[in-house]
C-alpha cells in the first residue's frame with residue numbers, strides 16, 4: 001500500500017521507563033503542509049520529531065516517511081531515507097571547530113561524492129538563500145543566535161530535503177529575526193515545495209507559519225486542523241494554551257501532580 005502522506009504516525013505509543021509520553025497517537029502530514037505542533041514543555045514534541053527521523057523507535061505503532069515505514073527499515077536503508085529529511089535543531093547544533101562553510105558542507109561531504117567545486121556551489125547557494133553568504137569563513141562562535149539558526153537551516157537544505165523538521169526555530173530570537181526565519185520557512189514551502197513540521201512555543205510565529213496545527217496534550221493530539229479551527233476551539237486546554245492564561249486545566253494538572 002502506498003502512502004500519500006509525507007509523514008505519518010500511526011497508533012504510536014512511546015514510553016520512557018514508566019513515563020508514557022505518546023499514548024496511541026496518530027498524526028498525518030500532507031505534502032506542503034506547514035504543520036505546527038503545540039504543547040507544553042515535556043509533552044513530547046521533540047520526541048515526535050525524533051521518531052520521524054528514526055532516532056527513536058516507538059514501543060508500538062508505526063512511523064512512515066512517504067512509503068517507507070521508518071520503524072521497519074534496516075539501518076543502511078534508514079540512513080539513505082533520512083537524507084530526504086532535514087532537521088533544524090533547537091540549539092542549532094553547529095560544530096564549533098568548523099567554519100560556517102564546512103558546517104554546511106558536512107552532509108554533502110558525508111553522503112555524496114561531489115567535487116569540492118560542486119560542494120562550494122551548493123553551500124553558497126544555500127547560504128545565499130538564508131542571507132548568510134558573507135559569513136562562510138566565520139566560526140560559529142562569531143555568529144549571533146539568529147545567524148546560527150540561519151546557518152543551521154542552510155545545512156538542513158543542502159541535500160534538498162522533501163521534509164524539514166524545525167525544533168523551536170525562533171526560540172530566543174528577537175521579533176525581527178523571528179519574522180525573518182518565519183518568512184524563510186514559508187518561502188521554502190511555497191517555492192521549493194518542501195513540507196515542514198515546526199515545533200514552537202511562540203504563538204505569533206505559529207500563527208504566521210502554520211497551514212495546520214496540532215495540539216499535543218497528555219500523550220494525545222487533542223485538537224488538529226487549520227489555525228482558525230484551533231483559535232475557535234472549545235477545548236479548555238487549547239484555549240488556555242493559545243491565550244497563555246494561568247486560568248484553566250493546564251496548571252491544575254501540574255499542581256495536582258506536584259502535590260500527589
Ligand SMILES: Nc1ncnc2c1ncn2[C@@H]1O[C@H](COP(=O)(O)OP(=O)(O)OP(=O)(O)O)[C@@H](O)[C@H]1O
Pocket residue numbers: 016017019021039040041042043044045046047048
Ligand atoms: N531519551 C529519553 N529518555 C528518557 N526520557 C526521555 C527521553 N527523551 C525524552 N524523554 C522524556 O519524555 C518527555 C517528553 O520529552 P520531549 O523532549 O519530547 O518534550 P518536548 O515537548 O519537546 O519539551 P520542550 O518543549 O521542553 O522541548 C519528557 O518528560 C522527557 O523527560
Ligand SMILES: [Mg+2]
Pocket residue numbers: 045046047167
Ligand atoms: Mg523539545
